[in-house]
Amino acid sequence: MTAPQPLLELLDLTVDYRAGTGRRRRALRAVDQVSLTLAAGQTLGLVGESGSGKSTIGNAVLGLTAVTSGQILFRGQDIAHATAARRRDLSRHLQVVFQDPYSSLNPSRTIGQTLTDPLRAHGGTSRAEAAARVGDLLERVGLNADAAGRYPGQFSGGQRQRIAIARALVLEPELIICDEPTSSLDLSVQAQVLNLLQDLQDKLNVGYLFISHDIGVIRHLSHNVAVLLHGHLVEYGAVDAVADHPAHPYTRTLLAATPVADPRHQAARRAARGRLGTRPSTTPDQHTGCPFASRCPSVMAICASQRPAPRSAGATQAACHLYPDHTTADTPAPTTGASAEGRM
Numbered sequence: 444m445t446a447p448q449p450l451l452e453l454l455d456l457t458v459d460y461r462a463g464t465g466r467r468r469r470a471l472r473a474v475d476q477v478s479l480t481l482a483a484g485q486t487l488g489l490v491g492e493s494g495s496g497k498s499t500i501g502n503a504v505l506g507l508t509a510v511t512s513g514q515i516l517f518r519g520q521d522i523a524h525a526t527a528a529r530r531r532d533l534s535r536h537l538q539v540v541f542q543d544p545y546s547s548l549n550p551s552r553t554i555g556q557t558l559t560d561p562l563r564a565h566g567g568t569s570r571a572e573a574a575a576r577v578g579d580l581l582e583r584v585g586l587n588a589d590a591a592g593r594y595p596g597q598f599s600g601g602q603r604q605r606i607a608i609a610r611a612l613v614l615e616p617e618l619i620i621c622d623e624p625t626s627s628l629d630l631s632v633q634a635q636v637l638n639l640l641q642d643l644q645d646k647l648n649v650g651y652l653f654i655s656h657d658i659g660v661i662r663h664l665s666h667n668v669a670v671l672l673h674g675h676l677v678e679y680g681a682v683d684a685v686a687d688h689p690a691h692p693y694t695r696t697l698l699a700a701t702p703v704a705d706p707r708h709q710a711a712r713r714a715a716r717g718r719l720g721t722r723p724s725t726t727p728d729q730h731t732g733c734p735f736a737s738r739c740p741s742v743m744a745i746c747a748s749q750r751p752a753p754r755s756a757g758a759t760q761a762a763c764h765l766y767p768d769h770t771t772a773d774t775p776a777p778t779t780g781a782s783a784e785g786r787m
């Protein structure tokens with residue numbers, strides 16, 4: 444039996460930005476040969492500290508950032524360099540929910556207008572059908588249908604994020620890029636929005652590429668998780684395997700820095716935060732060794748000079764010299780829990 448075609452595949456995705464001005468202008472490698480796979484109806488979490496390349500990956504998939512090299516396969520077709528016309532067509536299948544529900548909704552348009560805009564842009568939907576669809580969507584995201592006549596300024600942050608989710612769903616996409624969709628919300632509202640996204644996925648079979656700096660949030664929703672550091676994929680696997688048995692020292696540091704209720708863990712968390720807070724002296728594209736070498740508690744001589752190839756590390760895959768590098772050609776995909784496949 445052949446495996447179903449993945450919804451999204453990144454193959455050696457590399458993105459460079461031009462940074463600086465004049466003679467100081469140089470290329471900054473924001474994403475370096477990242478390969479990942481997302482199955483239909485599943486969630487792939489991207490986690491890592493600020494500047495690790497998470498949003499750049501999301502923006503590259505959305506066509507908002509130019510791809511330097513590599514492929515982005517959506518249902519098997521490379522969309523890395525899609526034309527504007529193809530992008531317009533893709534917007535039916537590929538949508539986004541951004542972090543800030545205040546700036547992502549037009550304050551001068553009613554919620555009904557905002558939700559029907561995508562339907563009108565793509566055509567083929569009557570006024571009555573659009574109104575019915577908007578009412579249905581508002582109810583799906585936990586709002587009353589009469590919200591359609593009101594303006595964004597009349598809603599709370601959590602309600603606005605529900606509206607942004609409804610707008611992302613209006614064209615019935617197969618994939619939604621969720622770029623820190625809960626990080627500007629209060630903790631209790633965060634949980635409601637995460638539960639809503641989960642519920643919608645169960646009902647609509649929509650896939651999420653879910654970007655967050657918070658592995659706790661990622662764990663709530665994701666099947667697989669990719670841990671990024673300075674544009675490099677350092678660990679990849681089923682979310683429970685990565686969260687319960689992290690193989691890469693960077694993942695362990697990230698997990699140790701995640702807030703927990705128990706005060707006995709506070710000293711360890713402070714130490715981990717210290718390691719996360721230390722910026723490296725080099726930019727990502729200047730690294731020849733492991734991007735975590737300068738901060739790693741398990742650093743070895745080889746880490747400074749040789750970039751670790753991805754390898755099997757218990758239940759996950761990690762790019763770390765702590766584990767024997769049997770082969771890089773056919774490293775097995777993670778098998779624990781989720782069925783989505785990926786390779787580093």
Ligand SMILES: Nc1ncnc2c1ncn2[C@@H]1O[C@H](COP(=O)(O)OP(=O)(O)OP(=O)(O)O)[C@@H](O)[C@H]1O
Nearest residue numbers: 460461462473492493494495496497498499500656
């Ligand atoms: N438009 C741009 N021009 C130049 N450099 C950029 C641009 N956008 C991002 N970068 C740089 O690329 C790197 C990756 O940034 P990116 O926003 O993808 O990281 P991130 O993991 O999403 O961070 P955050 O969690 O803070 O949003 C960073 O070094 C950032 O400064």
